[in-house]
Amino acid sequence: MLAATLESQLPSAAKPPPTTSPANEAPVRAIDELEQIFHDAERPRERHLIGAEAEKFGVDARTLEPLPYEGPSSILAIFERLQKRHGWSPVSESSGSPVIALERGNASITLEPGAQLELSGAPWPDVHAIRRDGDAWRAFGGLRLVVRGDGWRWRRFIAAAGAEQEG
Numbered sequence: 001m002l003a004a005t006l007e008s009q010l011p012s013a014a015k016p017p018p019t020t021s022p023a024n025e026a027p028v029r030a031i032d033e034l035e036q037i038f039h040d041a042e043r044p045r046e047r048h049l050i051g052a053e054a055e056k057f058g059v060d061a062r063t064l065e066p067l068p069y070e071g072p073s074s075i076l077a078i079f080e081r082l083q084k085r086h087g088w089s090p091v092s093e094s095s096g097s098p099v100i101a102l103e104r105g106n107a108s109i110t111l112e113p114g115a116q117l118e119l120s121g122a123p124w125p126d127v128h129a130i131r132r133d134g135d136a137w138r139a140f141g142g143l144r145l146v147v148r149g150d151g152w153r154w155r156r157f158i159a160a161a162g163a164e165q166e167g
Helices: 002-007 031-041 075-086 127-132 134-141
Strands: 053-060 089-092 099-104 107-111 117-120 152-158 163-166
Touching: 075 089, 075 099, 075 107
Parallel strands: none
Antiparallel strands: 053 117, 053 152, 089 099, 099 107, 107 117, 152 163
């Protein structure tokens, strides 16, 4: 449901093609048929978009335990502060269910399975546009300011290096 909510906010050029069609149900009998599936899904170059994502893990500075969902120093408290200070809107899977993400424009901050927060920036035509879209990234980078004094630290995982960094 969240994926559908977030996908519905993408420009039509960024939406993935439907995954169910009679062609998807027929068995592939030759390499050309397999290649054709990929060629049919291609978009013209002028419709290519890119986006950036970043993840941060909130941990207790003393015990290194992950942030709880509820409480005075929690994911929910951070979501509430981001709404109040930076204009993000809450997202739930259904009316009355827990808040699992925030959105602002075409960007979102989602609660991931490991209790980390992920910022998914809006889709843009090139990396220069991503850089100009600094508001979402500054808000996400400012998470340490949102929880200052609460005894929490932010850890980010650098996948390429496999190293953990504070920040």
